[in-house]
Amino acid sequence: MYADISQLRGRLKNSFDGIYDAVVAGSVTTFPDAQADLEAANGQVDGYLAGRYLAPVTADAVLPLLQHYTLTLASELAYMRSAGSEMPKKIADAVKQVRADLQAIADGNKRLPGVPETAVGQGGASILSIEKPVFDQKSMEGF
Numbered sequence: 001m002y003a004d005i006s007q008l009r010g011r012l013k014n015s016f017d018g019i020y021d022a023v024v025a026g027s028v029t030t031f032p033d034a035q036a037d038l039e040a041a042n043g044q045v046d047g048y049l050a051g052r053y054l055a056p057v058t059a060d061a062v063l064p065l066l067q068h069y070t071l072t073l074a075s076e077l078a079y080m081r082s083a084g085s086e087m088p089k090k091i092a093d094a095v096k097q098v099r100a101d102l103q104a105i106a107d108g109n110k111r112l113p114g115v116p117e118t119a120v121g122q123g124g125a126s127i128l129s130i131e132k133p134v135f136d137q138k139s140m141e142g143f
Helices: 005-012 015-019 032-049 060-081 089-107
Strands: 023-025 028-030
Touching: 005 015, 005 032, 005 060, 015 032, 015 060, 032 060, 032 089, 060 089
Parallel strands: none
Antiparallel strands: 023 028
């Protein structure tokens, strides 16, 4: 993952404890909802990148950028989780910019420096060899 709970806590500051409930088991404290939001945000980032790059991206040069994208999207999810709380405009604006950046990367209008692009084709084909064709033009007529 590109970001962790402590980084999300740092991003949300005082809002974190009001949004996420801690789960204490013995001496271990976890924040399952925060973890779920980070995983969802990470998935969104990888979803945009996967068409051009091998995801998850591991190149050190771009990890701070991907961490920023993940934390920004997770912040949006956090505020959506929070009852009655309105998302601050600066977070909404940042989310809009992150989505635009990710879309530009996915569309090929921006690149991740130092990350090799994958050779992804536009389609694929499978060739099967059988004695008698099951589907041919005549049997598929009308479909």
